[in-house]
Structures are given as structure tokens and as C-alpha cells.
Amino acid sequence: MRHAAIAPREEKKALGAEGNLFPQIKAIVPKEIKIEKLEAIGAGKIPLLVYATPKGRCSTFLSKALFLTCLESFLAIKQQKFCKVTGYEIRDLGVAMETETGKYFVVYSEIKSFLERYNRVGLDGLEVELTGISAVVRNGIKGTVTEVDKFGCNCADTIYRRTICKHQIAAGLHLTKLGFGSLGEYLKGREGTKWEDKFLAIKNC
Numbered sequence: 001m002r003h004a005a006i007a008p009r010e011e012k013k014a015l016g017a018e019g020n021l022f023p024q025i026k027a028i029v030p031k032e033i034k035i036e037k038l039e040a041i042g043a044g045k046i047p048l049l050v051y052a053t054p055k056g057r058c059s060t061f062l063s064k065a066l067f068l069t070c071l072e073s074f075l076a077i078k079q080q081k082f083c084k085v086t087g088y089e090i091r092d093l094g095v096a097m098e099t100e101t102g103k104y105f106v107v108y109s110e111i112k113s114f115l116e117r118y119n120r121v122g123l124d125g126l127e128v129e130l131t132g133i134s135a136v137v138r139n140g141i142k143g144t145v146t147e148v149d150k151f152g153c154n155c156a157d158t159i160y161r162r163t164i165c166k167h168q169i170a171a172g173l174h175l176t177k178l179g180f181g182s183l184g185e186y187l188k189g190r191e192g193t194k195w196e197d198k199f200l201a202i203k204n205c
Contacts, residue, residue: 025121025122025170025173026122027119027120027121027122027123028049028060028062028066028115028118028119028122029049029051029053029058029060029119030123031053031054031055031123032053032054032119032120032123033049033051033052033053033116033119034051034052034053034116035049035050035051035112035115035116036050036051036052036057037049037050038050038090038095038108038111038112038115039090040089040090041061045089045090046061046062046064047061047062047064047067047090048060048061048062049061049062049115067088068085068088070114070115070118071085071088071095071097071106072084072085073118073169073172073173073176074106074110074111074114074164075097075099075104076172076176076181076182076184077164077168077169077172077182077183078164079182079184080150080182080183080184080185081181081182081184081185082176082180082181082182082185083099083100083101083104083181084099084100085097085098085099086098086099086100092108093107093108094106094107094108094110094111095108095111110163110164113163113164114164114169117157117163117164117165117166117169118166118169120166121166121169121170121173124139124141124142124166125140125141126138126139126166126167126170127139127140128170128171128174130174130175130186132190133149133187133190134147134148134149134187135147135148135149135171135174135175135183136148137153137167137170137171146165146167148167148168148171148183149183149187150183150184150187152168153165153167153168155167168183171183
């Protein structure tokens with residue numbers, strides 16, 4: 001995959017107490033899913049997900065806007081920089097993307113795994129709190145706390161399965177809402193922050 005220099009977004013919203021709100025992310029499907037197939041349907045090439053649930057096999061159309069958001073989120077986590085996707089093509093082996101900075105290709109297994117975890121973010125209602133050097137993600141349902149930084153996340157999905165986890169996605173989407181394109185962009189310029197300050201809220205940074 002090509003990695004090109006990407007300019008940061010020109011505008012960033014003022015950060016305050018809202019830096020610790022739940023990211024209002026809606027699940028793609030209101031249940032746990034295991035994606036079997038992603039394909040483009042019709043002349044408009046609308047993304048269609050075919051997936052298995054505890055109650056059987058189903059399918060759901062994705063809006064192009066939501067699919068683009070997912071692709072941009074994926075690239076932002078991979079590159080630690082925001083990259084606007086201007087077009088895509090769903091192929092047999094994966095998804096080809098046109099961006100403002102070049103072309104990228106995501107293999108089928110990676111995009112399916114990412115979409116499953118994106119859906120999980122909406123189901124779990126994850127809470128994100130930004131610190132000086134990371135993002136702390138809390139799961140109110142399971143009572144777990146994980147930390148996402150520029151090296152990844154300390155959860156099992158990242159450490160053992162080597163995949164993008166739901167905590168990285170939640171942190172990335174939350175930062176996008178606040179005007180940052182990625183965790184890498186947010187952390188830029190904060191390299192000297194002390195470890196002891198990691199649990200300071202963003203309003204105190």
C-alpha cells in the first residue's frame with residue numbers, strides 16, 4: 001500500500017468538555033454480524049453486505065456516504081493521517097480507492113474485519129476520553145478500559161490478532177467529530193508530554 005504525505009485539515013474545532021462525550025456512532029446492523037460477502041449492486045454500484053447473525057443469514061445495503069466514511073476511517077488509522085476518498089471500486093479481491101493523494105487497495109479480509117468492528121462500535125456505545133498522549137476507551141456494557149496511542153491499542157485484537165480494533169475505530173471517529181483527521185494528527189506536537197500526564201482530560205492540556 002502506498003503511503004503519501006497528507007496535509008492536515010485546515011480547521012480544528014475548539015476542544016473542551018465535549019472531548020469526553022460518547023461518540024454518537026450508529027451501528028450498520030443492530031446486532032452482531034459476521035460478514036460473508038461485500039459486493040457492488042446495480043449501475044450505481046451500491047455496496048451490499050451479506051452477513052450471518054445468530055438468527056440467520058441477512059443482507060443490508062450501505063449508503064455510499066457511510067461506506068466512504070468507513071474507508072476514510074480505515075486509512076486514517078493505518079496512516080495516522082486523514083485521507084479523503086474520492087472514489088472506490090469493490091473488486092473480487094478487495095476494495096480499490098482513489099484519494100486526494102493517490103491510489104490504495106485494501107484486501108477483502110481486512111475490509112470485512114474492519115466493517116464488523118465498525119458495527120461493534122455502534123453496538124457497544126464506547127466512551128472516548130482524550131489525554132495528552134493517547135485516547136482512553138471505556139466500554140460501559142462490559143466494564144473494560146483500553147488505551148489507544150500512535151502504536152495501536154492494548155486490547156487482544158491488536159496485540160494477538162494484529163487487526164484494527166473497535167477501540168481504534170471509536171477513537172478515530174471521535175477525533176474526526178472534533179475536527180482532527182486521526183489520532184496521529186491530534187498527537188502531533190505533543191511528543192514531549194509526560195507519561196504522568198496521560199490521564200489529564202483534553203481541556204487541561
